[in-house]
Structures are given as C-alpha cells and as structure tokens.
Amino acid sequence: MTHRVMPFHRQPLFRNAPEPAFLSRRVEGYYQERVHNTWDGGHIMRGRHPGGDAIHLSSNDYLSVARHPKILQAAADCLLASGNGLLMSGIFLHGDNPLLDLELRLANFMGAEAGVLCQSGFAANTGLIQSIADETTPVYVDMMAHMSLWEGIRAASARAVSFHHNDMAHLARQIQKHGPGVILVDSVYSTNGSVCPLETLVEIGTQSGCVLVVDESHSLGTHGSHGEGMVAALGLCDQVHFRTASLAKAFAGRAGFISCSERFSEYFKFESNPAIFSSTLLPHEIAGLAATLEVIHDEHWRRRALEANAALLRQALDDLGYNLNGSQSQIIALESGSERQTIVLRDALEARGIFGSVFCAPATPKNRALIRLSVNAMLTPDALARIVDVCREIRGEVGLADWASTRRKKAQSAAPAEPAEAAVA
DSSP states (O other): OOOOOOOOOOOOOOOOOOOOHHHHHHHHHIIIIIIIIITTTSOTTOOOOOOTTOEEOOOOOTTOOTTOHHHHHHHHHHHHHHTTOOOOBGGGOOSSOHHHHHHHHHHHHTTOSEEEEESOHHHHHHHHHHHHOOTTOEEEEETTSOHHHHHHHHHHTOEEEEEOTTOHHHHHHHHHHHOSOEEEEESBOTTTOOBOOHHHHHHHHHHHTOEEEEEOTTTTTTSSSSSOOHHHHTTOGGGOSEEEEETTSTTOSSOEEEEEOHHHHHHHHTTOHHHHSSBOOOHHHHHHHHHHHHHHHHOHHHHHHHHHHHHHHHHHHHHTTOOOTTOOSSEEEEEEESHHHHHHHHHHHHHTTEEOEEEOTTSSOTTOEEEEEEOOTTOOHHHHHHHHHHHHHTTTTTTGGGOHHHHHHHHHHHSOOOOOOOSOO
C-alpha cells in the first residue's frame, strides 16, 4: 500500500518589530508592578472556569433576554435576508431607513423628541461631550461616573471639575465657584449600584443654568413602568438635556443611544467624531434591538422579577455584614479592598460556583477593588439561597471583618445622624 504524506513546511518564527525603550518600560511596568508584585504572578481577571452548575453574576443581561426567541429570530431573519448591508458611516443615511426608524422609536420610548444610535455607549458618551463642551467649559462630573464620561471630557479638551459621589451640596458649591457648565452623572452607578438623587440634581442644574447629561446605561430597560429609564419614570424628561445609554446592558445588544432634540440630532451626526468616522450598525443588529424594545416594553414581569431578586439579595448580604455602599439596584458590590484580598474573595466564590465580575483600578480607586454581582430576572429562589449561603460561609475565609469597607459600615452605624446640608445654595 502506498501512503501519500503531506509535506510539512516549518513556518518561520514570527518576529515583532523591536520596541523602543519608552514602550518597553511601559509594558514591563505592567508585568512587574501588577502581575508580579500585586498578583503574585497570577492574574486578577483569570480565575476558575465555571462548571455546568455555576451561577453567573457577571452579565449585564439584567432582564435575561439575550436568548429570547423573538429577538434571535428577528436578527436571524434579517441577517439571512440582508447580510451585513451597506457598510458606511451613519452620516450618509437619510429617508426611509430601519436605523433612523429605530432611533425615533427609542426616543419616543424614553419620552424624547429624537435620538441618535451610536456604535457603543462609550462612543455615545465621548462623542456627546466632545460635541457640547470645549476648553472654556467647566464639566462637573461625579467621581464615580463611568470612564467613558471622563474620556469625553478629555476628547473635548474641557475642564473636569469633580464632585463627591452623590454629594449635591458639593456639586452646588463647585458650580458657584466655577460657573455654569455641563453636569455628568450616572442614574445607576455601574461600580456599586448606587442611585443618583436625580430630582435634586435637576433642581441644581436648572437653577444654575447647566446642561444635564444622565447616563442611563444601567436603568434603561430596568426602571420605569415599561423600562423607559429613571429620568422618564421620575417625570424629568423636559429638564434633562441628554440621556445616554449603552444597549449592551438590559437590551443585551451592542450599541449606544443618545436622547436629544431633533435639532441637536442633526448637529451631532455631523459634529461628533465617533459618529462621522465609524460605520453604522449592521442591519441584523438593528432588527434585534427593535425586537428587544418590544420585549422590554411588553414583558413587565421581567422587571418585577429583577427588582424582587435584587431586593432579596441586597437585604440578605447587608444582614450578613457586607457593606453594599448604598446599592439600590440590581448591581451589588462586595468591596474587598486590595487586589490581593479581591483575588482571595474571587477564589472563595468561584470555588463554590459563584462567578461575579472583578473590578479594580482603573475601574475603582486603588485599594477599593471589589467583586460586582449583577442580578438578573431569571435567578431562581434556589440560586438566590445558594448565593446567600456561600456569602455566609466564606466570611471568615476572606477576612470580611478586617475589610476597610466593613469598618466603614460599622462606623456609619455607630455615628449619630447628622442634619442634612442644604443641597441648593
């Protein structure tokens, strides 16, 4: 018998271009300071692989719609019919177009006149701030605001003026000192699930003549009678200039959105660098998001289930002694402190089948790293009970009593209540 053997050609070793010294120093600094010195040769983001019975609390799919058959069918049908469509910048779109139709539907859903779909929530925030601020504009930004808002300030070459987290009195003093500008906040903060006092914020912004930008990435879909977001639910639409959102959260897609006036929508598309210099969304993404909007609007039970699950878990973990840092939402953070302590917490949770998201610098301040637990609508009573049991069991193993966040919680509980400072000057 004759055997034909495929000749084997050894591929030459791939060689990178030599790195200049300034680049080598920067890359080596990461491996030396973080991987070697801080993570002891491991990696804070690389823990165990989840088994089949793992409980995943790392997804932003709060309403559990990522595998909804109506959404998948809409996207699949469109993909088969239209492929990837015409790849071009959105500035070329006009007339009867599915993307423009979805922009209007989303805007109406949120109680706005118009809106703009962007490639991502990051692109929405950076492009918006670049379009409304410049080097003469003070931009007042909550210290816990999403990194994309800070990046937008840099893109605009504007003056960043930070204020203490959710401290409206401090915000008012900063505006009094620096003058009218732009105020940037999240409605629900992605790091610890705390909620912005929007009504007080609107009062301050209106009285001081500021432009208000509220990032609703973690409240669009989850808050309001139909998921229209927190600003609309509070009846503040006509007092907030812009609302932005990543649709990679409750909408389980890949896009960003800005609610605005019709006049501003036209201006933004021809002023924002991310809008001008990026290709638009693909047809099947638009079809999937359109179907998701219908699901979110109609299936109220998902919001009710999410709210109940989050409330149960927050109360249980608070009773166990964890400092939840004011969480009032589906985002619950266990603030372990140093990155080494966070690796210990990660390993303790994952060894018992609970998988959350590690947050550390630059997503958090140094030595305030945490594990974020993202609650979803489909968590069963058994799964919730298992999460609580695990968090009870590991308290000694992870040194909960010695965490700085635990000491802060005890100090706050022991301190006498102080009269609230007036938020509006």
